[in-house]
Amino acid sequence: MSAARNIPHTTQMPYALRPMQERDLTQAAEIERDAFPTLFPPTSFRRELKNRLARYLVAWRLDDPLELTRQPSESPTRINRIWRSAASLWNGRPIAWQPGKPYIVGFVGAWYMHDEAHIVSVGVRSDYRGFGIGELLLIGAIEQAQKRRMQAVTLEVRISNYIAQNLYKKYGFRKMGVRKGYYSDNREDALIMTTPAINHVSYRQELRSLVESHQNRWGAADRIL
Ligand SMILES: CC(C)(COP(=O)(O)OP(=O)(O)OC[C@H]1O[C@@H](n2cnc3c(N)ncnc32)[C@H](O)[C@@H]1OP(=O)(O)O)[C@@H](O)C(=O)NCCC(=O)NCCS
Known part of the structure; x- marks a missing residue:
């Protein structure tokens, strides 16, 4: 684990990132139902925590x-x-x-396979959307992939999900292809979106400036990866 702490910024974002823990499981399931109401079967977060290939981060509220x-x-x-x-x-x-428990507002999960990180899920409670939390989660997932020496980050997103696509485009993901009828609920197509080489100096610079803009807009956030 590493922490991007003590960032020299005057304001603190009221949310922070850390790895998902067993005590977060019921809230993670609740957020998944909120963010992906048609998903079936639901994710077994308990199993995911034991999965050697998977890493989940949660965003939690610093105040009670x-x-x-x-x-x-x-x-x-x-x-x-x-x-x-x-x-x-x-x-x-x-x-x-x-x-008495931390209040979890969102999570991101990634599978690490070979040299690629595959984001399998990212979701924020609906009441908390539009406050930079989805972006914070994506930053955490990309930084974690960089630390683990992955070449790129990839994911699937519904063709109709413009909000998520905007977020991914902002972080350099580009459309690489389409999976026809990928989603079982309505046979919707998925876009495959992938970053350029995340450990290349140019992407590192781009990410640094995106993280700075995020901090200037929303405050600095502790990120324990
Ligand atoms: C996608 C999701 C995680 C974004 O989280 P969020 O906390 O609301 O997003 P943020 O406030 O961090 O916004 C980050 C970026 O997302 C995009 N975005 C967010 N809300 C948007 C909106 N209403 N319209 C268009 N773009 C939007 C923008 O690019 C935004 O950057 P900007 O503010 O500089 O324009 C959230 O909407 C969600 O949980 N949706 C349901 C689950 C889902 O679709 N997950 C993705 C599956 S692939």
Whole structure:
């Protein structure tokens, strides 16, 4: 593991990256249902954690979600926490999170095969999209692939998924081909998108400037890979 810590930046992004752990499994499953509602069968994250070829990262919130609803005079008593947890259920908020646990807002998973990292999944809770978290996850996956001396990062994306395609294009992924009828729910085609050589000096420079822009826009984020 390595950490890109102590980045000289005045603001801190309220999210950080770290490897997925067993205690994150129920939240990961919840995020997958949110991000990929038609996916069947669901991913066995427990099995993925044991898979030698796979690496998953999660983005988690640095603050306690309960802090946001607590009145200044209130103390964080146990009963208070239980009550708020129940209230969050009532409000239809995500339920897999428990007080005292880190709140996971997104994850990315990659399989490392030969000299290529294959991103198998990236998803962010719908309430948290548009805040730079998907980009942070992709940065983490690419940096992890660089560390593991992979040549390139590749993935499949639905032809209709322009949001994800925009994100990948921003990080240098280019269309390499099409897999006809790849998705079993509606037989939609998948675009194959792949980066150029990620350890080449030109890509490293490009990535560094993208990471700087991300930090300037959203704040610096700890990335434990
Ligand atoms: C794709 C996904 C992970 C993006 O996460 P996110 O946190 O919302 O993305 P970010 O806020 O980091 O945005 C990063 C980039 O994505 C693209 N993007 C994000 N939202 C977009 C939107 N509404 N319209 C167009 N492009 C968008 C842009 O390129 C953006 O960069 P920019 O802000 O400089 O334009 C998220 O939308 C998601 O979980 N979708 C459902 C699951 C999914 O489709 N996963 C990909 C499967 S291949």
